[in-house]
Amino acid sequence: MTIRYLEDSKNVPGDPNDKASSSRLDIKHVHNLNERTKELDCLYRAINLLGIAEHGSLEKAIQQVADLIPSGLQFPKVACSRIVIGEQEYRSERYVHSRWLLIADILADEENVGSLEVAYVEMRPDSFKGPFLEEEVFLLNAVACLIGQTIYRKKLIDERNEHFKHLERIYQKVLRGFIPICASCKSIRDEKGAWHQLEAYVQKRTEATFSHGICPECYKKLYPYLSGR
Structure with missing residues (x-):
């Protein structure tokens, strides 16, 4: 009975192969957790930067977001990003025009006002879309959506403030x-x-x-x- 059990079983406690497989799974699990943490941290910081921009400098905040985005990718040391709003560009450090590129449109009230790009300056292994993970595609779309919403809210705030100034000028007369x-x-x-x-x-x-x-x-x-x- 004991011999047959050992022969039929592939997952016996103490089996060297099982320990190696478990170790590999643990390493992969930790790696995946680290990647999700980076992505969430990048998204959280982008939300904070763009939230402040509604009552401050939108241009400064967008540049800070462009500098931030590479930190949320799997290979940040060879990553770069660019945000285009109309004719204005905001580039991260080391930005180059690359063949390994991912682009998301920026929409403000359903109007296309620009784009968000992330790229690798060197080739990396293929994943969900080129070298980019599925979660990185989600991150890019989420940040692009945040930028579009911020631009639209900033426009509404500026219009409201101008309306108040107009009413004030009328009142003064x-x-x-x-x-x-x-x-x-x-x-x-x-x-x-x-x-x-x-x-x-x-x-x-x-x-x-x-x-x-x-x-x-x-x-x-x-x-x-x-x-x-």
Whole structure:
């Protein structure tokens, strides 16, 4: 019984081959964990950089992300990246135009505004897409999506701030305080002592536009012979 068991079994405790196989599995498992940690760390740091950019310098943040991305790849020492937004480029150190290239589009509110590239300057073993792991493809798409969302939010924030400035400029033109006005002709005296017609004074200091008509009381005074009709 014992002999047959040993002959039939391929995974006997103490078997040298089993220990070697287990050791290889452990090494591979640790390697995979290290790669996922690098990718997650890269994504987390990119989120922080782009989050700050919404209220600061977007250009500076995008350059920092371009410098960061190679650290999340399997072979960071021979990796480089480039981010293109419109006509502006942000390149990492050692960037070269390489044949081992991965590209993701950057979309802001469904509009293509640029691209994110990662590349290896030297050949590496084939994987999911060329030398790139499936998780690295996911990382690239995630960062490209973050950049696009940040660009769009930054645009909305800038538009909102400009709208507030516009309202502030309008408010500053609104008439307020005591205004000297002639009791007879209704002309208004400005801060320099000059007199202006009411319409001219108001139009100069606000965005109002006057239209002309005759009120019922004035109509009776000016055209008494027509008031009975």
